Amino acid sequence: MKSVTVFAPASIGNIGPGFDVLGLAITSLGDHVEARRIPSGVRIVEITGLSDSIPYEPESNSAGLAAKEVLALLNVREGVELCIHKSVPSAAGLGSSAASAAGAAFAVNELFQGGLTPNDLIYPATLAEAAVSGGFFADNTAPALLGGATLTRCREPLDVIKLGSIRDLLIVVATPAFELPTKKSRAVLPDYIPLPSFVENMANSCLMVAAFTTGDINLFGRCVNDTVIEPVRAHLIPGFYDVKNAALEAGAFGCSISGGGPSVFAVTDNMSRAHLIGEAMTKAFRDCGVESTMCIAKMETNGARVT
Amino acid sequence: MKSVTVFAPASIGNIGPGFDVLGLAITSLGDHVEARRIPSGVRIVEITGLSDSIPYEPESNSAGLAAKEVLALLNVREGVELCIHKSVPSAAGLGSSAASAAGAAFAVNELFQGGLTPNDLIYPATLAEAAVSGGFFADNTAPALLGGATLTRCREPLDVIKLGSIRDLLIVVATPAFELPTKKSRAVLPDYIPLPSFVENMANSCLMVAAFTTGDINLFGRCVNDTVIEPVRAHLIPGFYDVKNAALEAGAFGCSISGGGPSVFAVTDNMSRAHLIGEAMTKAFRDCGVESTMCIAKMETNGARVT
Numbered sequence: 122m123k124s125v126t127v128f129a130p131a132s133i134g135n136i137g138p139g140f141d142v143l144g145l146a147i148t149s150l151g152d153h154v155e156a157r158r159i160p161s162g163v164r165i166v167e168i169t170g171l172s173d174s175i176p177y178e179p180e181s182n183s184a185g186l187a188a189k190e191v192l193a194l195l196n197v198r199e200g201v202e203l204c205i206h207k208s209v210p211s212a213a214g215l216g217s218s219a220a221s222a223a224g225a226a227f228a229v230n231e232l233f234q235g236g237l238t239p240n241d242l243i244y245p246a247t248l249a250e251a252a253v254s255g256g257f258f259a260d261n262t263a264p265a266l267l268g269g270a271t272l273t274r275c276r277e278p279l280d281v282i283k284l285g286s287i288r289d290l291l292i293v294v295a296t297p298a299f300e301l302p303t304k305k306s307r308a309v310l311p312d313y314i315p316l317p318s319f320v321e322n323m324a325n326s327c328l329m330v331a332a333f334t335t336g337d338i339n340l341f342g343r344c345v346n347d348t349v350i351e352p353v354r355a356h357l358i359p360g361f362y363d364v365k366n367a368a369l370e371a372g373a374f375g376c377s378i379s380g381g382g383p384s385v386f387a388v389t390d391n392m393s394r395a396h397l398i399g400e401a402m403t404k405a406f407r408d409c410g411v412e413s414t415m416c417i418a419k420m421e422t423n424g425a426r427v428t
Numbered sequence: 429m430k431s432v433t434v435f436a437p438a439s440i441g442n443i444g445p446g447f448d449v450l451g452l453a454i455t456s457l458g459d460h461v462e463a464r465r466i467p468s469g470v471r472i473v474e475i476t477g478l479s480d481s482i483p484y485e486p487e488s489n490s491a492g493l494a495a496k497e498v499l500a501l502l503n504v505r506e507g508v509e510l511c512i513h514k515s516v517p518s519a520a521g522l523g524s525s526a527a528s529a530a531g532a533a534f535a536v537n538e539l540f541q542g543g544l545t546p547n548d549l550i551y552p553a554t555l556a557e558a559a560v561s562g563g564f565f566a567d568n569t570a571p572a573l574l575g576g577a578t579l580t581r582c583r584e585p586l587d588v589i590k591l592g593s594i595r596d597l598l599i600v601v602a603t604p605a606f607e608l609p610t611k612k613s614r615a616v617l618p619d620y621i622p623l624p625s626f627v628e629n630m631a632n633s634c635l636m637v638a639a640f641t642t643g644d645i646n647l648f649g650r651c652v653n654d655t656v657i658e659p660v661r662a663h664l665i666p667g668f669y670d671v672k673n674a675a676l677e678a679g680a681f682g683c684s685i686s687g688g689g690p691s692v693f694a695v696t697d698n699m700s701r702a703h704l705i706g707e708a709m710t711k712a713f714r715d716c717g718v719e720s721t722m723c724i725a726k727m728e729t730n731g732a733r734v735t
Contacts, residue, residue, distance in 0.1 A: 142631045274635045274650060275628075282647065284638060313620040319656065321582075323630045324449045328581045330634045331591060334641040340589065343581060349626065 345375025360409030652682025667716025
């Protein structure tokens with residue numbers, strides 16, 4: 122095999138309460154990564170699509186770093202060149218660097234028939250993403266590789282579990298037209314949190330896990346509620362509370378920040394309501410002077426795959 | 429119906445990481461509560477079994493208080509007298525007051541054919557327990573009423589979900605021969621906790637929920653780990669870390685404090701190992717000058733019921 126092209130989906134880290142623990146893959150958005158054999162090294166030769174500000178240097182690019190990690194893991198002496206086509210906006214809180222890292226990791230393993238499982242690839246992809254995002258967490262790389270919803274039980278050693286999916290879940294994502302690098306959204310994290318907030322977020326995350334493992338959208342609808350991280354990140358997203366209130370007034374089950382933001386996601390089980398929610402969210406952003414784009418997605422049950 | 433006798437099981441609150449959120453009912457230990465109609469009021473006429481220090485005044489007794497709550501909820505003008513037979517040691521961290529409260533609530537509802545469901549009875553039983561324990565939390569009353577493992581998503585308004593059971597799970601409980609009132613074990617709770625501990629406990633609790641909903645003991649074995657509450661309560665139990673280490677060295681999957689303590693529980697899936705673990709735990713307590721009793725239980729899949 123001389124070349125392989127892999128698709129990896131966008132994802133929503135935290136899913137509200139589950140900071141650095143939960144994540145889910147979504148349909149509609151994802152990155153394509155093509156890997157081709159070259160004699161040695163890692164080169165990025167093409168970045169198309171939503172490619173603004175994505176560096177070509179492999180050491181600064183999550184796909185380049187992930188390719189390097191997997192080559193080393195497979196003990197391969199050859200190299201790869203990568204073409205990346207991005208449909209996940211970068212620094213938007215939708216797992217853009219994770220999708221590229223997952224795609225590259227998966228592609229390199231396929232290209233050299235390395236025999237690693239998607240689960241095996243989470244560690245190198247997460248290492249790669251950590252180098253560009255400022256934190257080692259798998260809540261985007263894991264769903265990008267495994268699909269569905271994932272749970273990171275432990276980061277050292279990495280222990281990730283795939284939880285399943287909720288078929289009827291609709292996820293409305295409003296992405297404002299500005300970037301919020303993960304490094305910046307992690308810089309505002311608190312060192313300590315109040316005990317009651319700990320209990321509340323843990324309870325909501327636990328119910329969310331029950332919802333994913335049983336596929337029960339009614340359980341899920343009760344638990345998109347984050348009292349720990351959302352309050353400290355909200356000010357990084359102008360108009361966040363207006364957008365959230367607009368989503369809830371339009372009938373969303375819940376609404377919170379996607380990953381480190383600035384994308385905001387809301388959830389429902391009804392397609393016509395999803396459109397109303399999306400319109401209400403983009404209008405609320407606009408009323409605050411922020412342009413945004415809206416996207417309606419489902420849960421993506423499959424992770425990275427050859428196209 | 430003039431009289432009804434109800435059994436309600438003992439329970440393990442928190443189950444390690446899930447402070448104030450998770451709880452599970454166990455076999456082997458439980459309270460019997462007999463309720464008989466009387467013209468008015470609530471009286472406790474008999475307390476047998478492990479009855480030391482249990483007050484007869486209905487206002488200071490969780491069963492008496494629960495009976496009052498349910499009578500009021502049913503709008504019944506008659507009263508009840510209660511006979512309580514306790515096999516759950518009190519102030520041991522095994523949901524003793526919750527078992528009595530659950531038993532009384534269930535019995536009064538049955539006696540007057542009130543039509544309330546076990547889920548409906550959690551609120552009055554928890555109110556009753558709160559009055560004697562110093563905190564409104566359902567991680568003992570809910571499993572005592574519903575059986576299996578339970579998740580308290582929200583306390584106000586109360587939202588409790590039954591999660592299911594793990595059939596092969598063996599729970600080894602070592603109960604030291606001293607009381608630790610819940611009020612005292614709650615007095616040492618921290619106001620704030622470090623963010624990494626929040627993430628770690630949430631992750632372990634989430635995986636525990638996945639284990640209960642899927643009945644997977646292998647998942648469960650990885651998540652009995654509490655970095656938030658155990659460290660601040662350990663000093664209330666002389667020899668705790670020796671007992672925990674002894675359980676782990678004897679092959680337990682995990683070991684932590686049961687509820688507010690002083691009982692310590694360990695988990696395994698093998699009966700002969702369970703005995704070794706129990707012996708190691710009581711020996712470790714003894715080596716620290718603390719006498720204890722040991723009990724091996726399974727998960728109790730049924731909650732309170734008429735006997």
